[in-house]
Amino acid sequence: MNxxxxxxxxxxxxxxxxxxxxxxxxxxxxxxxxLLGPNGSGKTTLMKVIADLHKQxxxxxxxCDEVPSHKTKAMVAYMPTENxxxxxxxxxxxVNFYRDMYNDFDMKKALELLSFMDIDLEQKVGSLSTGQRxxxxxxxxxxxxxxxxxxxxxxxxxxxxxxxxxxxxxxxxFDEGSTMIISTHLVDEIEQILDxxxxxxxxxxxxxxETEEMRIKRGQSLEEIYREVYKHx
Amino acid sequence: xxxxxxxxxxxxxxxxxxxxxxxxLGQIYALYKYFSxxxxxxxxxxxxxxxxxxxxxxxxxxLLYLIDLIFLFRNDLFKQEGxxxxxxxxxxYKLLGGKLIFALLEGVAIAGIYLSIAFINLKIMGLESxxxxxxxxxxxxxxxxxxxxxxxxxxxxxxxxxxxxxxxLFKSLFSNNRFKGLITFGIFILINILKGKVADLxxxxxxxxxxxxxxxxxxxxxxxxxxxxxxxxxATLISSVLMYLGTGYLLEKRINL
Numbered sequence: 001m002n003x004x005x006x007x008x009x010x011x012x013x014x015x016x017x018x019x020x021x022x023x024x025x026x027x028x029x030x031x032x033x034x035l036l037g038p039n040g041s042g043k044t045t046l047m048k049v050i051a052d053l054h055k056q057x058x059x060x061x062x063x064c065d066e067v068p069s070h071k072t073k074a075m076v077a078y079m080p081t082e083n084x085x086x087x088x089x090x091x092x093x094x095v096n097f098y099r100d101m102y103n104d105f106d107m108k109k110a111l112e113l114l115s116f117m118d119i120d121l122e123q124k125v126g127s128l129s130t131g132q133r134x135x136x137x138x139x140x141x142x143x144x145x146x147x148x149x150x151x152x153x154x155x156x157x158x159x160x161x162x163x164x165x166x167x168x169x170x171x172x173x174f175d176e177g178s179t180m181i182i183s184t185h186l187v188d189e190i191e192q193i194l195d196x197x198x199x200x201x202x203x204x205x206x207x208x209x210e211t212e213e214m215r216i217k218r219g220q221s222l223e224e225i226y227r228e229v230y231k232h233x
Numbered sequence: 234x235x236x237x238x239x240x241x242x243x244x245x246x247x248x249x250x251x252x253x254x255x256x257x258l259g260q261i262y263a264l265y266k267y268f269s270x271x272x273x274x275x276x277x278x279x280x281x282x283x284x285x286x287x288x289x290x291x292x293x294x295x296l297l298y299l300i301d302l303i304f305l306f307r308n309d310l311f312k313q314e315g316x317x318x319x320x321x322x323x324x325x326y327k328l329l330g331g332k333l334i335f336a337l338l339e340g341v342a343i344a345g346i347y348l349s350i351a352f353i354n355l356k357i358m359g360l361e362s363x364x365x366x367x368x369x370x371x372x373x374x375x376x377x378x379x380x381x382x383x384x385x386x387x388x389x390x391x392x393x394x395x396x397x398x399x400x401x402l403f404k405s406l407f408s409n410n411r412f413k414g415l416i417t418f419g420i421f422i423l424i425n426i427l428k429g430k431v432a433d434l435x436x437x438x439x440x441x442x443x444x445x446x447x448x449x450x451x452x453x454x455x456x457x458x459x460x461x462x463x464x465x466x467x468a469t470l471i472s473s474v475l476m477y478l479g480t481g482y483l484l485e486k487r488i489n490l
Contacts, residue, residue: 015409053319053490055405070485074322084316086244093243100236101321 002029004064004075004147004179005050011058012045012203019045021203022059029147030176032193034211034222035183037200038230043183044081046200047150050181051078064147074104079141081152081183083133087126091119091136098140110143113173117165131162138166142173149180155189163189191222199229237323237331238338241305245339252297259290260350264357279358287351294343301339302393305332310400315490325484329397329477336393337386373459380462387469394476395424401480405487424476431468 005027012020020042027033035043048054049061052068063072085094091114098105114121117135119128128136138154151170155163171193174180184190191211199207207214207229211222218225263286267275275282309315318328399421407413 013409015411048490051320053316053488055487055489070322070324070327073320078320080313080316080320082313082316084313084320086314086317088244088247097240097317100240101323 003027004029006062007046007059008061009059010046010049010056010061012042012049012054013057019203020049020056023203023205025198025205025208027148027179027181029179031195032170032174032180032182034187034190034194034197035181035200036185036187036197036226037183038185040202041200042203043200044152045203047078047152047181047183048080050148050150051076051080053078053080074102075146076148076150077141077144077146078150079137079152079154081156083137085125085133085136085140087124089125090121091123091125091128092121094125094136094140095121098143102144104145106143106145109173110139113139113143113169116169131158134158135162135165138169142169145175147178149174149178151180151182153183153185155184155186167193185226187226188221188223194222197222199226201230234327234331234334237328238335240318241331241335245301248301256346256350260353267358279360283354283358283360286354290350291347294347298340298343299392302336302389303396305336305393306397306400310404310490319488319490324481325486325488326477326481328484329481332397333390333393333477337390340386340389377458377462380459380466384462384466384469387466387473391428391469391473391476394473394480395421395428398424398476398480398483401483401488404489405483408489428472431472432465 003026005025007023007025010020010023010025011018023042023046035046037043045054049056050063050068052070052073055068061068064075066072086097089097095107095110095114098110099107111121114136117132117139119132119136119139123132125133125136134154134156138151141149141151154166154170158166167190170180170182182190182194194211196209197207197211197214198205207225214225215222220228267282267286270282309318323331399417402420403413403417407416410416
């Protein structure tokens, strides 16, 4: 089995708060994973540790058999939930920044996706709407050719048109040779595209498995399972 | 590294344009005020007026430059948009190096602008005779001037690195400490006190050395100054290298953005 990410007893603390508690997870090539859980469950923290923006407090993590560093950043395309694209840039400057900084950036694909997403290259990032910013973020992330894609809350707070475009983009652009991790609490929007799901609560994995198998076994939709798992949250 | 420097220039282009516009407007205003002064006073105090103007301009530019040095790093470490830079597959050392090179180039550009303004005003005010030329300096004087310039450059780098190291500590070793701000500020002060102590020690050693040597007044001054500058340059350089390595390590291995 080819695992791209391997977490062993991974821990992350913020002051006294335990954001990740003994996480043991393996992410396999060719699958789309859903990282599910309410706010504060540890989804973003886990992604930031994988992206090497945060360092773990304990345990081990490897990305393609390497510990996170600037080298693994070349293997991971991460889309944070924050508006991280510099607001002073024009869209074309943001695209050029990615071209300059990432050897794996596919300019042609980025331009095609921007056209599909209805985003003008000359527009300033600061003047884009929330939906347009989200579409720009996903375009920049997906236009890289890497082994690991991570999208943190890609559909949060978006209008139906933006949500539909982003979902279409994810499905069309997913490459079997890579893995994709999508964090969300909007389960119904995305459950059709998830191969496996991981439910997090207070930094711990409370449930995980194949989406289809879980649905058949429990006789419930993913959203119903989600409601059941987090009924006390 | 060049791509990182290019990015910093792109980021600052609006600020540069704004600063350039302000400098031009300031220059026009200063000249307007100068020519509004009573002719007799103006002719008698031209040098003093120019001195005040250039002094104020130097202070203003240095202050702006120092503030800019702080924000050059702060914005990336403490704002969400910093993810864009820190997600790139560049090591902490490289990111820091890019910022330092940019800071140096910016410093050189500001110095160039300052000298140009000084030159233009000397011409306008008819004070070309004050125009200093390196050709009139002796070789040892030129060496001293070069060393002084080098020391200034290293001191700017060292100053920037002291702040960057404090920021990096804030976002790494102390990121989970409730009093991280206070601790980091304390460390910033401590680094500066340590640097001061080392400088004092070096200067005491130097003074003791020169007291035992008998030289002519002029040679003593030049030789003494040259050696003092050598030591100051070496000390600043060593301190900068140490802080560069420390900050780069924290950015690479311990950062929590």
